[in-house]
Amino acid sequence: MNTEEARARLGQSVCDEIDSWIAKFPEKHSRSASIAALRAVQHAEGGYLSVESMDAVAAYLDLEPIAIYEIASFYSMLETSPVGRHSVSVCTNISCMLCGGEAILSHIERKLNIKVGESTPDGRIFLKREEECLAACTQAPMMMVDHVYYTNLTTEKVDQILDNLE
Amino acid sequence: MNDNHVKLTIDGHLLEAPKGETIIQVADEAGIYIPRFCYHKHLPIVANCRMCLVEVEGVGKPLPACSTPITEGMSVRTRSEHATDAQRATMEFLLINHPLDCPVCDQGGECELQDLALGFGRGVSRFTETKRVVPDEQIGPLVQTSMTRCIYCTRCIRVLEEVGGRREIGATGRGEHMKIGTYIEHSINSELSGNIIDVCPVGALNSAPFKMQARGWELLSHVTVSPHDCLGSNLYGHSLRGKLLRVVPRENNSINDTWISDRDRFSYTGLTASDRARVPLIRRNGELIQVEWEAALEYAVGILKKAGADLGTILSPSTTLEEMYLAQKLIRRLGSNNIDTRIRQHDFRDDVGDPRFPSLGGSIREVSNADAILIIGSRLNKEVPILGYQVRKAARKGSTVMVLNPRRYDLVLPISHEKIVSPQQLVNAVAALVRALAREVNRSLPDFMSQFSLDKEYEFTPIVKRLAAADRAYIILGHIAVQHSSFADLRRLGALLAKLSDGRFGVITEGSNQAGAYLAGAVPHRGPGGVPVMPGMTARNMFEKHLPGYFIWSIEPEFDCWDGPAARAALDAGSVVAAVSFITPAMREYADCILPVAAFGETSGSYVNVAGELQHFNAAAIPMGESRPGWKILRALGAEAGLVNEFSYARLGEIHAELMSSIGGTPLAGGDMEYSGNWEVKPGIPDNKNLHAFIEVGPYAGDPLVRRAEPLQQTEDAKHSGYAWISPTDARELNIFDNQLVRISGSGSNRADLVAKLSKDVTRGSVWIPLGCGLPMHGQVMLSAIPVAAEA
Ligand code: SF4
Ligand code: FES
Numbered sequence: 024m025n026t027e028e029a030r031a032r033l034g035q036s037v038c039d040e041i042d043s044w045i046a047k048f049p050e051k052h053s054r055s056a057s058i059a060a061l062r063a064v065q066h067a068e069g070g071y072l073s074v075e076s077m078d079a080v081a082a083y084l085d086l087e088p089i090a091i092y093e094i095a096s097f098y099s100m101l102e103t104s105p106v107g108r109h110s111v112s113v114c115t116n117i118s119c120m121l122c123g124g125e126a127i128l129s130h131i132e133r134k135l136n137i138k139v140g141e142s143t144p145d146g147r148i149f150l151k152r153e154e155e156c157l158a159a160c161t162q163a164p165m166m167m168v169d170h171v172y173y174t175n176l177t178t179e180k181v182d183q184i185l186d187n188l189e
Numbered sequence: 190m191n192d193n194h195v196k197l198t199i200d201g202h203l204l205e206a207p208k209g210e211t212i213i214q215v216a217d218e219a220g221i222y223i224p225r226f227c228y229h230k231h232l233p234i235v236a237n238c239r240m241c242l243v244e245v246e247g248v249g250k251p252l253p254a255c256s257t258p259i260t261e262g263m264s265v266r267t268r269s270e271h272a273t274d275a276q277r278a279t280m281e282f283l284l285i286n287h288p289l290d291c292p293v294c295d296q297g298g299e300c301e302l303q304d305l306a307l308g309f310g311r312g313v314s315r316f317t318e319t320k321r322v323v324p325d326e327q328i329g330p331l332v333q334t335s336m337t338r339c340i341y342c343t344r345c346i347r348v349l350e351e352v353g354g355r356r357e358i359g360a361t362g363r364g365e366h367m368k369i370g371t372y373i374e375h376s377i378n379s380e381l382s383g384n385i386i387d388v389c390p391v392g393a394l395n396s397a398p399f400k401m402q403a404r405g406w407e408l409l410s411h412v413t414v415s416p417h418d419c420l421g422s423n424l425y426g427h428s429l430r431g432k433l434l435r436v437v438p439r440e441n442n443s444i445n446d447t448w449i450s451d452r453d454r455f456s457y458t459g460l461t462a463s464d465r466a467r468v469p470l471i472r473r474n475g476e477l478i479q480v481e482w483e484a485a486l487e488y489a490v491g492i493l494k495k496a497g498a499d500l501g502t503i504l505s506p507s508t509t510l511e512e513m514y515l516a517q518k519l520i521r522r523l524g525s526n527n528i529d530t531r532i533r534q535h536d537f538r539d540d541v542g543d544p545r546f547p548s549l550g551g552s553i554r555e556v557s558n559a560d561a562i563l564i565i566g567s568r569l570n571k572e573v574p575i576l577g578y579q580v581r582k583a584a585r586k587g588s589t590v591m592v593l594n595p596r597r598y599d600l601v602l603p604i605s606h607e608k609i610v611s612p613q614q615l616v617n618a619v620a621a622l623v624r625a626l627a628r629e630v631n632r633s634l635p636d637f638m639s640q641f642s643l644d645k646e647y648e649f650t651p652i653v654k655r656l657a658a659a660d661r662a663y664i665i666l667g668h669i670a671v672q673h674s675s676f677a678d679l680r681r682l683g684a685l686l687a688k689l690s691d692g693r694f695g696v697i698t699e700g701s702n703q704a705g706a707y708l709a710g711a712v713p714h715r716g717p718g719g720v721p722v723m724p725g726m727t728a729r730n731m732f733e734k735h736l737p738g739y740f741i742w743s744i745e746p747e748f749d750c751w752d753g754p755a756a757r758a759a760l761d762a763g764s765v766v767a768a769v770s771f772i773t774p775a776m777r778e779y780a781d782c783i784l785p786v787a788a789f790g791e792t793s794g795s796y797v798n799v800a801g802e803l804q805h806f807n808a809a810a811i812p813m814g815e816s817r818p819g820w821k822i823l824r825a826l827g828a829e830a831g832l833v834n835e836f837s838y839a840r841l842g843e844i845h846a847e848l849m850s851s852i853g854g855t856p857l858a859g860g861d862m863e864y865s866g867n868w869e870v871k872p873g874i875p876d877n878k879n880l881h882a883f884i885e886v887g888p889y890a891g892d893p894l895v896r897r898a899e900p901l902q903q904t905e906d907a908k909h910s911g912y913a914w915i916s917p918t919d920a921r922e923l924n925i926f927d928n929q930l931v932r933i934s935g936s937g938s939n940r941a942d943l944v945a946k947l948s949k950d951v952t953r954g955s956v957w958i959p960l961g962c963g964l965p966m967h968g969q970v971m972l973s974a975i976p977v978a979a980e981a
């Protein structure tokens with residue numbers, strides 16, 4: 024893929040956003056814009072990064088595709104396969120674990136009939152991999168839904184939150 | 190004390206070393222061993238394995254020796270309790286997930302992890318949980334993966350990036366889920382990919398052809414040198430009971446550092462091909478029949494003597510120096526001076542102006558230190574992979590790399606300026622570049638420059654500016670230039686470019702001993718020592734003329750000569766003695782006598798590389814069947830021809846000494862590219878509306894041995910060479926589609942049926958075809974689609 028093909032694949036608005044990030048770094052360091060670029064593409068393309076879209080980002084930033092695959096597979100906020108619309112992650116690190124985080128997680132698994140890492144068949148909810156401590160220990164147990172923290176959880180509270188998701 | 194040096198102690202030894210070095214470098218230099226996995230002296234430092242932790246006085250925690258720079262007065266302890274505790278802990282962590290499969294692992298016995306586990310590991314593991322398992326990836330026919338064994342040192346990633354020039358693999362995932370690989374499964378395409386096998390400290394990456402063949406400690410190691418390109422990479426041949434089972438690099442920091450090409454590493458797999466010549470054969474009543482050596486030698490000498498002055502001798506340019514010397518001595522004594530090794534060269538107009546021997550015009554180090562490099566007519570990385578690596582090194586140090594090629598190739602180099610012109614225009618384009626450069630530096634041009642056409646304008650400003658400004662410019666002519674119908678002009682122009690930029694000029698010759706051929710007297714215009722003699726016929730003339738007798742040595746003319754079909758016709762007409770290691774079907778038809786010659790690894794000898802370095806090597810294996818080392822065959826032919834006294838050598842060393850007395854001592858002087866000759870400029874290939882075919886010598890097609898190396902033939906590179914590559918514009922006009930079967934017809938009955946591939950990298954008016962397809966290296970052709978119905 025060359026830059027032009029990449030531009031066509033990514034679309035003008037995504038390219039504009041990537042350009043604005045490239046401009047923030049010194050010349051020839053467009054690599055630094057990788058994460059921002061991937062986030063923009065993920066947002067524009069239904070919540071995940073296809074191989075083709077990662078290749079386009081690599082071509083656009085003049086990097087080897089593997090450099091982009093490494094980043095995309097490393098960061099937990101970047102998804103490399105199709106997932107549900109709403110991302111739910113439950114903390115099971117030490118404070119949450121002591122306060123029943125694991126019970127909350129199994130409750131959700133039972134309720135949605137999916138395992139951690141899976142999405143509901145209707146594409147509504149993605150139960151993301153177990154999160155490590157999200158620094159909300161004082162209000163454990165907690166979970167994060169679409170980047171918003173929900174704390175001092177009970178199963179009732181969880182049901183209510185999940186049922187309200189579109 | 191030198192200002193740039195600091196004093197420190199390591200384990201009580203007072204040492205002095207240049208500022209900026211790291212502890213491990215100083216310790217290695219002093220012979221103090223510090224364990225390591227990720228550190229490799231020729232790779233960038235990443236310090237991710239933590240095996241090299243040492244104690245530095247005054248610092249509370251252990252420090253990684255590989256990445257800690259030395260400072261004045263530093264006191265390092267590598268074996269203190271503090272240090273060894275840290276090393277042991279690292280070892281324990283590394284072994285947590287490492288499988289205990291050493292008995293079935295090919296790395297066993299030469300595994301860095303095994304060695305260090307012995308030195309630093311615990312006898313019993315405290316880890317009782319299950320170990321992780323990592324699925325393997327198919328990364329091509331050369332490298333076998335067992336990724337569960339990986340310890341994430343990332344050496345493989347760095348080798349491909351630094352040496353191969355491209356990040357083809359990486360570490361994806363995180364933490365426990367991290368994995369080394371390509372992510373999207375595909376083969377690794379670097380021509381230097383095999384080096385990941387050597388650097389991998391464990392058995393995660395192993396040689397696929399060597400899989401389960403032998404244990405490292407059973408093998409005998411022999412010094413050898415690459416027979417495939419003009420650099421002469423240093424190798425070890427590993428053999429078991431007389432069979433060559435593996436080839437690995439031998440460090441030589443003036444040629445190949447610690448790296449070798451895949452071609453050098455895996456070509457040995459061709460040695461056991463089913464068409465190996467194993468016994469002497471002669472033709473009787475039209476049939477080739479097996480005979481004793483005595484009878485074959487007598488028969489061969491009969492043919493050679495009968496042809497006498499009209500004998501044509503054509504040797505592979507990878508023949509050893511000693512064999513070349515004996516061959517020319519023999520045939521010159523028999524009255525012929527038609528001998529040549531320049532099998533894929535077509536333009537010999539400038540033989541009179543040849544330097545003592547063709548060369549790079551400098552050392553390999555000088556190439557990697559050049560500050561501007563212009564590559565003309567070369568697919569450098571595939572022609573001479575290690576030279577590609579040296580240019581890459583230069584680029585990393587800031588050199589500007591520029592290319593002027595008749596077809597766009599991905600050289601895996603950071604190219605600053607690239608100019609692609611059609612092969613038909615190549616000569617005039619280089620001439621235009623010479624003119625522009627002369628204008629820029631304000632110098633006058635020699636008279637012959639007026640003979641080049643001024644028809645076309647070329648834009649060369651960035652290249653001209655860079656060459657003019659460079660302190661150490663280097664102009665390199667590659668194989669495509671050597672094979673060009675106007676090579677003499679290209680060479681003269683290249684040398685002129687170097688002169689105008691006060692730089693150096695070199696030619697990448699084919700084979701591993703082309704320079705040696707000049708010094709041994711195995712070219713028609715040179716005698717032993719490279720002294721000019723009354724010229725005989727060139728390889729080209731010999732085939733054009735149809736001589737009564739031919740003596741061919743380790744070549745397969747249908748593949749290896751500039752005009753394969755013409756060579757075939759000449760050989761069909763004359764009597765032929767073929768001294769070869771493999772027998773092609775064509776050879777069974779034209780050869781009257783086949784003498785089986787020991788192949789690569791089975792004979793001792795020496796080569797002179799393109800930088801004028803003389804290198805010796807030893808046999809690593811026993812010649813197969815009844816084949817014999819070439820020099821012994823030539824010695825016997827000499828005796829059979831009645832030259833008993835002149836061919837009475839007891840040892841190879843005597844032949845070498847006799848030749849060296851005419852060459853003079855080493856280092857070999859010569860190779861400067863000043864031309865004294867004066868010859869007509871030739872239009873070369875007409876730049877008209879007609880279609881011209883050009884043969885691409887694929888990286889794994891160039892000599893009989895690589896053509897038989899199965900694993901190399903399965904690579905993407907080998908497959909890529911098998912098509913007819915044509916520009917999309919030409920294809921449209923000719924109504925040709927991608928993947929369509931086409932017929933390419935040249936002059937006479939020459940033709941080839943090939944699958945067409947469309948590529949924008951090919952210029953208009955040219956089609957690039959594979960070696961051995963039945964057409965000469967260059968020629969005007971007609972191209973037409975073969976109707977599907979006619980295919981059957
Ligand atoms: S495969 Fe070998 S070289 Fe590559 S990271 Fe793993 S252990 Fe290191
Ligand atoms: S342990 Fe769950 S937020 Fe800290």
Ligand code: FES
Binds near residue numbers: 225227239
């Ligand atoms: S060798 Fe120093 S950290 Fe790996």
